[in-house]
Amino acid sequence: GESVGLHLPTLSVQEGDNSIINCAYSNSASDYFIWYKQESGKGPQFIIDIRSNMDKRQGQRVTVLLNKTVKHLSLQIAATQPGDSAVYFCADLAGGSYIPTFGRGTSLIVHP
Amino acid sequence: NAGVTQTPKFQVLKTGQSMTLQCAQDMNHNSMYWYRQDPGMGLRLIYYSASEGTTDKGEVPNGYNVSRLNKREFSLRLESAAPSQTSVYFCASSEDLRRETQYFGPGTRLLVL
Numbered sequence: 149g150e151s152v153g154l155h156l157p158t159l160s161v162q163e164g165d166n167s168i169i170n171c172a173y174s175n176s177a178s179d180y181f182i183w184y185k186q187e188s189g190k191g192p193q194f195i196i197d198i199r200s201n202m203d204k205r206q207g208q209r210v211t212v213l214l215n216k217t218v219k220h221l222s223l224q225i226a227a228t229q230p231g232d233s234a235v236y237f238c239a240d241l242a243g244g245s246y247i248p249t250f251g252r253g254t255s256l257i258v259h260p
Numbered sequence: 261n262a263g264v265t266q267t268p269k270f271q272v273l274k275t276g277q278s279m280t281l282q283c284a285q286d287m288n289h290n291s292m293y294w295y296r297q298d299p300g301m302g303l304r305l306i307y308y309s310a311s312e313g314t315t316d317k318g319e320v321p322n323g324y325n326v327s328r329l330n331k332r333e334f335s336l337r338l339e340s341a342a343p344s345q346t347s348v349y350f351c352a353s354s355e356d357l358r359r360e361t362q363y364f365g366p367g368t369r370l371l372v373l
Contacts, residue, residue: 156300182361191264191350191364192303237302246310246357247293247318250302 171238283351
């Protein structure tokens with residue numbers, strides 16, 4: 149995950165809009181990527197993962213896109229709902245590693 | 261299933277005091293982890309346990325010790341707390357030490373004065 153400073157980037161959207169949250173990673177050896185959602189006062193919760201042999205993976209209302217060329221992945225949330233308001237962060241693992249490196253996260257605020 | 265549970269939820273310590281953070285999981289997972297999360301930063305791994313009877317250092321182990329008491333429980337001890345250890349601590353578990361989903365507890369908020 150990327151280092152973006154002490155303040156979390158924030159994305160504000162209206163309910164019903166699609167949201168796109170971005171993450172850059174630095175290790176070119178990373179081959180497994182995970183998105184987590186963390187609601188206020190709670191622990192992180194797994195959303196979706198993707199391996200480096202794929203460039204897109206879809207879940208329920210979520211899609212992860214991976215661009216290995218520029219070391220970037222994104223999380224797309226369709227028809228964003230107020231319950232989607234949380235901090236989202238990515239994690240990556242390099243080949244042979246079992247311990248993920250976590251990014252700092254993006255705060256998603258959904259306005260009703 | 262309760263998943264991963266942590267106690268206490270919140271704790272205030274004075275510099276130099278000691279305490280143990282408790283973690284338990286009921287998913288029969290082999291691997292367990294302790295992370296700390298500081299404002300505006302990603303999770304950083306303190307220690308992990310690949311399986312019962314083994315523990316290994318993570319990215320930021322200084323000032324901490326761990327015990328894998330049994331397959332269910334993994335505790336984190338601060339022997340002499342410092343203000344720099346003020347943080348939110350998360351315990352997590354996974355089925356195995358592979359590229360597996362980690363399941364996180366609700367966290368312990370620690371304030372060291």
